[in-house]
Every structure is written in structure tokens, then in C-alpha cells.
Amino acid sequence: xxxxxxxxxxxxxxxxxxxxxxxxxxxxxxxxxxxxxxxxxxxxxxxxxxxxxxxxxxxxxxxxxxxxxxxxxxxxxxxxxxxxxxxxxxxxxxxxxxxxxxxxxxxxxxxxxxxxxxxxxxxxxxxxxxxxxxxxxxxxxxxxxxxxxxxxxxxxxxxxxxxxxxxxxxxxxxxxxxxxxxxxxxxxxxxxxxxxxxxxxx
Numbered sequence: 001x002x003x004x005x006x007x008x009x010x011x012x013x014x015x016x017x018x019x020x021x022x023x024x025x026x027x028x029x030x031x032x033x034x035x036x037x038x039x040x041x042x043x044x045x046x047x048x049x050x051x052x053x054x055x056x057x058x059x060x061x062x063x064x065x066x067x068x069x070x071x072x073x074x075x076x077x078x079x080x081x082x083x084x085x086x087x088x089x090x091x092x093x094x095x096x097x098x099x100x101x102x103x104x105x106x107x108x109x110x111x112x113x114x115x116x117x118x119x120x121x122x123x124x125x126x127x128x129x130x131x132x133x134x135x136x137x138x139x140x141x142x143x144x145x146x147x148x149x150x151x152x153x154x155x156x157x158x159x160x161x162x163x164x165x166x167x168x169x170x171x172x173x174x175x176x177x178x179x180x181x182x183x184x185x186x187x188x189x190x191x192x193x194x195x196x197x198x199x200x201x202x
Contacts, residue, residue, distance in 0.1 A: 026177025057084025057094030
């Protein structure tokens with residue numbers, strides 16, 4: 001009986017620690033700096049107008065595109081950058097697909113710039129940094145999904161120390177980390193950030 005009680009207490013402790021770790025990491029990764037911004041830009045701060053909005057392909061790419069178009073139409077920037085290579089080399093790049101969808105939604109083609117070669121977040125950051133420097137853009141909004149915001153922000157800041165970046169989630173996903181899928185995403189994001197810190201690409 002005593003052994004069973006000790007086991008249950010130990011198991012309960014492990015569960016509590018797991019919940020605390022998942023909650024802490026999930027909250028930390030979910031770095032939405034524009035959460036709570038009004039529908040139109042403000043004069044300053046995280047809700048002000050930017051030089052460009054960058055959308056990274058991956059995850060739910062169509063949702064990321066839709067959010068970028070929404071921000072554009074709301075006046076948060078006059079320029080869009082879509083970044084992402086094709087999963088299949090024989091198919092259009094993810095960036096191109098995002099641009100086509102944006103144009104169908106009413107964004108003029110001359111407002112869109114593509115990075116069609118980036119295969120991961122590190123390359124997204126490096127290649128977009130070149131575009132930003134070519135145009136002299138230093139105030140940038142990054143669009144991705146909640147779980148990816150912290151890693152995207154970290155990589156972009158590292159790639160371009162002259163620009164100011166702020167992040168926003170492509171869609172509302174409160175408490176996304178409470179599901180088994182969320183636990184996998186946490187592990188993948190932390191793993192990716194660890195790999196980058198060690199000098200690799202993610």
C-alpha cells in the first residue's frame with residue numbers, strides 16, 4: 001500500500017512538472033508582439049506602420065498568407081515579402097504560391113517581393129535580410145504561426161542587426177501547447193533553436 005502511494009505521489013509530481021514545463025515553453029515560444037493591436041496602425045510602438053511585412057512559408061501557409069494580406073489592407077505596410085522554396089523542385093515555390101494568393105486577394109504585384117530559395121528558418125532570415133538591406137527597410141513585421149514566432153524572431157534579429165522586427169501570429173491559437181501535437185511542436189522548435197545556437201541551420 002505504501003509503495004503504491006509513493007508511486008502515485010511520484011507520478012503526480014512528474015505530471016505536474018511536465019505541465020509546468022510545457023506551459024512555460026509554450027508561452028515563451030508564442031511571441032506575438034502585436035497581440036491586441038487595433039485594426040489600423042498607431043503612431044508608434046509595436047502597432048505602428050512598418051516598411052515591410054514578411055511571411056514565412058511552412059505550417060499553414062495559406063493562413064499565413066491571409067494574415068499578411070489582412071495587415072497590408074489595414075495599412076500596416078506597403079510592401080510584402082514572401083519567403084520559402086518549393087518542397088518539390090518541379091513545382092512553384094511556396095513564396096510564389098503565396099504571392100499568387102495575395103494577388104487574387106487584391107494585393108498589387110508591384111507590392112510583392114519573393115525569396116524563392118529559402119528551405120528553413122535560418123535561410124528565410126538570411127535571404128530576407130539581403131532584400132531588406134537592398135531597399136533600406138528597417139522596420140519589419142514577421143508573420144508566422146504561434147509556435148514558430150520565437151524562433152523566427154531570433155533568427156531574423158541575428159541575420160539583420162540593423163532592422164527592428166516584431167512578430168504577429170497568423171491566426172489565434174490560444175493554448176496550442178496543451179495537445180500532443182503542441183508538445184511535438186515545442187520539441188521541434190526548441191530543437192531548431194538549439195541547432196542554430198550550435199552553428200547549424202534549422
